[in-house]
Amino acid sequence: MIKTLLFDFGDVFLNLDKAATFRELNKLGLNDFSSEMIQQNQLYEMGKISSEEFVNFYTNKIPKSSSEDLVKAWNSILLDLPKHRLEFLQQLKEEKKYELILLSNTNDLHISWIKENIIDFAEFKACFDAFYLSHEINFRKPNVDIYEFVLEKHQLRPKEVLFVDDTQENTETAKNLGIHTWNIDPKSEDIVHLFSIKSKLF
Known part of the structure; x- marks a missing residue:
């Protein structure tokens, strides 16, 4: 589960x-x-x-x-945060069925831009129980230590975790630790369809 x-x-x-x-x-x-x-x-x-x-x-x-x-x-890599994804996340938070954690490879310049230009960023961040940015915790994906850091800090059992990332190298490392993964394709898939695409896990 x-x-x-x-x-x-x-x-x-x-x-x-x-x-x-x-x-x-x-x-x-x-x-x-x-x-x-x-x-x-x-x-x-x-x-x-x-x-x-x-x-x-x-x-x-x-x-x-x-x-x-x-x-x-x-x-210039940074575009927008679609409203329907924020609403999906807010619904997850409201339902309180799952612990919600963000784990992102990023940097100070990108986050500064996001804070200034993405008007829903504060609402987005507030949805998570924990919010880990690589430049703040000094780990980065796909190195195994970043996943071990999250697992240990939250006392998580890998088989009870689903990790969603668009980079296969990142999901492969997580999979090797026993974590369930979804290597999402942003061109054809959307996070809001999580529960239909990964229905066998829920």
Whole structure:
């Protein structure tokens, strides 16, 4: 029996344009993400470097860009939070059948943009019993330690948890720990259909 619903944020609730960041950085003069850049991105997601350090790193790599250009390009991935998904989540909270936890790989620049531009963000966050952002807890998916952190902190039994994420690498790690998973396809599936798509678990 599922007792806890563990949700990703981007492309589960919040719509993303995942190609946008590179597309906009490319306009500024970036031709490809180097291994060093990928490492910096991951460190930033884990809160290991500050936003200032992160932006400075990229301005050094793309000399003709400004800090403002880079922040705008970095945040271009973020789109909107559809009302029907918020209403679905609010209904779950009201019913109180499940513990609701958010577990998201994100960073300070993205969350700052979301707080300023997504008018329902406070209502969204209020629906969860726990709200974990990678840069605040210093773990990131798909590393196993982020799942162990949540399981241990909430004394969860993996077989009683359903984890929903749009990245297969993330759901595979969770599955290996015995957690039920739904690797949602944001192009053809919607979180509001959770109970019909995963009906065998409920």
